[in-house]
Amino acid sequence: MKTLLLILLLAVPSVVLSAQNGYIEVTAPGNRQLKMAVASPRSTDGPANPETARQVSDVIAYDMNMSGVVIAESRLQTTILSSALGDVDFMSWQSAGFDLLVKGEYSLKEGRLTVEFRLFDVLSRKQITAKRYLGTAKDLRRFSHSFADEILGAITGEKGVFTTRIAYVSAQTGNKEIYVMDWDGYNPLPLTKNGAINLNPDFSPDGREIIFTSYKRGNPDLYLRSLSNTAEVALSNRKGLNMTGSWSPDGSKIALALSKDGDAEIYTINKDGSHPVRLTVNPALDLYPAWSPDGKRIAFVSDRLGKPQIFIMNADGGEVRRLTTSGNYNVNPRWSPKGDKIAYSRMGGGGFNIFTIAPDGSADTQITSDGNNENPSWSADGRFICFSSKRSGGDGVYVVRADGTGQTKVSKGAGVYFQPVWSAR
Amino acid sequence: MKNRMVALLVGISMAALFTGGCANTEAVKKEEAIAPTVAVEKAEPAKPAQPAVQPKAVEQVKPAVSTPAAPAAPTSAAVSKFETIYFDFDKSDLRTDARDVLSKNAAAILKAAAGTKVQVEGHCDERGSAEYNLALGERRAKSVQKYLTTLNVKAENLSIISYGKEKPAVSGSDEAAWSKNRRAELVVVK
Numbered sequence: 001m002k003t004l005l006l007i008l009l010l011a012v013p014s015v016v017l018s019a020q021n022g023y024i025e026v027t028a029p030g031n032r033q034l035k036m037a038v039a040s041p042r043s044t045d046g047p048a049n050p051e052t053a054r055q056v057s058d059v060i061a062y063d064m065n066m067s068g069v070v071i072a073e074s075r076l077q078t079t080i081l082s083s084a085l086g087d088v089d090f091m092s093w094q095s096a097g098f099d100l101l102v103k104g105e106y107s108l109k110e111g112r113l114t115v116e117f118r119l120f121d122v123l124s125r126k127q128i129t130a131k132r133y134l135g136t137a138k139d140l141r142r143f144s145h146s147f148a149d150e151i152l153g154a155i156t157g158e159k160g161v162f163t164t165r166i167a168y169v170s171a172q173t174g175n176k177e178i179y180v181m182d183w184d185g186y187n188p189l190p191l192t193k194n195g196a197i198n199l200n201p202d203f204s205p206d207g208r209e210i211i212f213t214s215y216k217r218g219n220p221d222l223y224l225r226s227l228s229n230t231a232e233v234a235l236s237n238r239k240g241l242n243m244t245g246s247w248s249p250d251g252s253k254i255a256l257a258l259s260k261d262g263d264a265e266i267y268t269i270n271k272d273g274s275h276p277v278r279l280t281v282n283p284a285l286d287l288y289p290a291w292s293p294d295g296k297r298i299a300f301v302s303d304r305l306g307k308p309q310i311f312i313m314n315a316d317g318g319e320v321r322r323l324t325t326s327g328n329y330n331v332n333p334r335w336s337p338k339g340d341k342i343a344y345s346r347m348g349g350g351g352f353n354i355f356t357i358a359p360d361g362s363a364d365t366q367i368t369s370d371g372n373n374e375n376p377s378w379s380a381d382g383r384f385i386c387f388s389s390k391r392s393g394g395d396g397v398y399v400v401r402a403d404g405t406g407q408t409k410v411s412k413g414a415g416v417y418f419q420p421v422w423s424a425r
Numbered sequence: 426m427k428n429r430m431v432a433l434l435v436g437i438s439m440a441a442l443f444t445g446g447c448a449n450t451e452a453v454k455k456e457e458a459i460a461p462t463v464a465v466e467k468a469e470p471a472k473p474a475q476p477a478v479q480p481k482a483v484e485q486v487k488p489a490v491s492t493p494a495a496p497a498a499p500t501s502a503a504v505s506k507f508e509t510i511y512f513d514f515d516k517s518d519l520r521t522d523a524r525d526v527l528s529k530n531a532a533a534i535l536k537a538a539a540g541t542k543v544q545v546e547g548h549c550d551e552r553g554s555a556e557y558n559l560a561l562g563e564r565r566a567k568s569v570q571k572y573l574t575t576l577n578v579k580a581e582n583l584s585i586i587s588y589g590k591e592k593p594a595v596s597g598s599d600e601a602a603w604s605k606n607r608r609a610e611l612v613v614v615k
Contacts, residue, residue: 176591197591199555219586220559241563241587244556257560263567264560285560301557307515308557331554347553374554418555 034099034155036064036072041104041115042085050076052108056115056144060102062184063148063162066408067383068401069155070100085118090125098122102151113137117147119154129154141186161379164425166386167191167201167210168397168411169418176418178212180227183379183386183422185397185410191225192216192232203423204247211235211245211254222256222273235273244288248295255279255289255298266300268315279317290333290342291315292359299323299333299342299359310344312359323361332375335359336382341402343367343376343385354387356402367404377421378402386410386420506533507543507611509594510569511604515553517564519572527569530611531576537613540582545569546610547587548594550603555589562587569609584614 038061040053057074064072085105093101104117116132129150133143145162152160167180173193178201181188192198196216203210211224214232221237222245236242240259247254252271257264264287266279280286284304291298299312307328313320324330329347336343342359345352351372357364367376371391378385382402389398389409396411397420411417507530510523519527534543547566549558566585574580593606 197588199559199591215588240585241559243559257556259560259563263564285557285564287560288556301554303557308554329553331557345554350552352554 034070035097036061036070036100036102036151037075037093037096037098038064038072038102039075039104041106041117043107044105044114045107045109049108052106052140055140056104056106057102059141059144059184060148060151063145063160064151066184066399066401066406067152067160068406069152073098085116086127088120088125090120090122093122100128100155102147104147108137111136113139113143115140115143117150119147119151141182145182145184158381159425161381161383161422161425164207164380165423166377166397166410166420167203167423168388168420169199169201170413170415171418172413172415178210180210181397181411183399183410185412188411188413191227200244200419201421202245202247203421205249205251205424207423207425211247213243213245222254224273233273236269236276238276246289246291248291249293250295255291257287257289266298266317279313279315280320281317288332290335292335293337293339297359299335301331301333310342323357323359324364325361326364330355334377336378336402337380338382340382343378345374345376345387354385354400356385365404367400367402368398368407370407373398375419375421379422380425384422386422388417388420390416506537506613510609512565512607512609514550514603514607515561517561517568519568523569524572527572528576531573531578534573534578534582534611542582542584542614543578544612544614545573545583545585546592546612547585548592548606548608548610549590550606551590551593551598552603553590555591559587559589559591562589565607565609569611 038057040057043049054076061072061074064070085103088101088103099122101120101122102117103120104115106113106115113135114132118130119128120126121128131147131150133146135143142163148162149160162183164183165180166183167178169176170179175195176197176199177193178191178198179188180191191210192214194214194216196214199213201210201212209224209226211222213220214223219237220241220243222235222242223232224235225232236256236258238258238260241257241264243257245254245256253268254271255266255268258267258276263283264285266286266289267276268279269276282302282304284302286300286302288301289298290300296315297312298315299310301308302311308331310323310330310333311320312323323342324344327346327348330344332345334343340358341356343354343356346355352374353369354367354373354376355365356367367385370393371389373387373389376385376387384399384401386397386399389396394409395416396409397417398407399410400407508526510526513520534541545566547562549562563585566587570583570585573583594608595602595605
């Protein structure tokens with residue numbers, strides 16, 4: 001059954017879109033960060049459920065704080081909040097030090113949920129954007145994330161990625177199985193339950209399918225499955241390794257490492273697993289292909305110079321050049337969605353850390369320094385990198401801004417997490 | 426008014442997006458209700474219990490140093506017909522002790538019933554990336570396979586598989602554990 005869901009845009013005062021890029025400069029002189037109050041929404045029918053209301057404002061405040069664009073505060077309902085949506089006491093919010101205000105109201109009747117949000121500019125006393133969502137009770141977090149996407153869009157000109165998901169590998173059942181969770185770690189769901197070793201999930205560009213390597217029939221083969229049903233198709237079960245599958249940006253091909261011709265080499269196959277095309281010809285190990293966002297180049301790992309390093313080649317295998325020149329063990333490349341950086345992990349001093357580097361080899365920058373950090377993956381807007389971490393502060397999937405700030409553990413469960421990968425929008 | 430038209434279009438496309446997204450969530454949740462299957466790796470050959478590791482050989486193992494002493498014989502033929510072969514860190518070439526073990530293993534294979542199929546499993550220690558270790562484990566299995574064929578074991582009776590660092594023989598994060606995990610095991614397959 002498909003959830004009936006309508007999103008109605010309310011009468012939005014004509015805030016001109018082109019003005020939004022300059023929004024931060026206009027309203028926050030100097031380099032002060034904007035402060036945002038996220039008021040817990042008012043119940044429009046019957047007594048308020050403080051828990052529900054609090055969850056909504058907490059989700060939005062969390063997302064906005066993680067973005068680093070504003071400093072957000074979740075505010076419990078007070079007398080000045082219980083007024084109608086459009087009725088805002090701007091003076092009070094301004095004297096409390098806030099530049100932006102999110103107000104909302106909701107109704108939850110017989111499982112049907114209606115939520116309406118509005119974003120106000122406190123200083124200019126104007127409504128910036130507004131949305132209404134209709135769904136069921138279980139959509140509460142999702143709607144809150146969705147309005148956070150809107151807020152980020154209104155402030156920066158590019159919508160957020162707070163409704164996206166992260167797939168990962170966990171051994172919590174004793175075997176490595178694939179799971180999917182919301183980007184903030186909520187709603188983890190098992191995808192595979194085959195009791196074998198399952199590795200390296202990757203989302204299709206439309207976010208509806210996942211490829212991964214599994215030993216469920218003995219050999220490490222590459223499988224494809226939809227997120228909406230349990231059927232799994234063996235996409236590549238060629239002799240030897242069928243591993244580190246990576247979907248091309250247009251979704252038509254998959255790059256992967258196969259060892260059918262001797263040792264691990266990079267190939268592309270069609271989305272249905274057919275037509276393998278070999279891209280590397282080298283007695284060394286070549287693996288972990290990562291597409292550039294325009295699909296024209298592929299970064300990969302090779303130990304052709306002795307130790308594993310990251311190389312870049314054209315998508316037809318031509319013009320191979322070495323990318324990483326510092327450190328003697330660099331793996332796990334992933335190209336940023338904007339194309340300007342490649343995230344990777346480097347082993348040194350016994351542990352791994354996340355780095356980013358420009359595709360021309362410049363601006364090699366260390367992002368993490370605490371514990372053991374592997375398998376970086378970018379959010380669709382390039383704002384964040386998720387990665388797996390083993391550290392004294394807790395093992396799990398962590399999210400960090402691309403500049404290295406705001407490092408936060410997002411996964412909620414205990415145990416070790418592996419190979420997280422972020423879905424597209 | 427124009428703005429509103431644009432906004433309406435955005436709204437409609439958002440609605441389409443969300444409807445699709447929710448359909449996914451529904452189906453995934455439905456799958457949650459399915460009872461987890463019993464943990465069985467069907468295609469994996471009946472694997473003998475872990476052969477007893479010879480402590481003496483292990484102590485001698487150091488990265489980049491060959492250990493000439495051959496390990497002792499397996500404790501029980503019933504546990505395993507074959508001895509495990511060990512490797513140096515990030516290496517897949519066969520040490521002298523490994524060659525000695527493989528000579529014995531080859532003799533055992535040649536004595537076995539005609540057509541006995543043996544799979545060589547390549548394994549790595551926990552250091553390094555999981556993906557690189559899968560490829561390295563395969564390289565180890567391959568060098569064992571190649572050496573066995575030079576000892577007259579028929580190539581068609583040998584297959585290889587890599588488990589990378591996914592199936593350590595022992596747990597632990599020190600050289601004693603690592604040296605036991607950098608290995609190739611021979612198992613009889615049907």
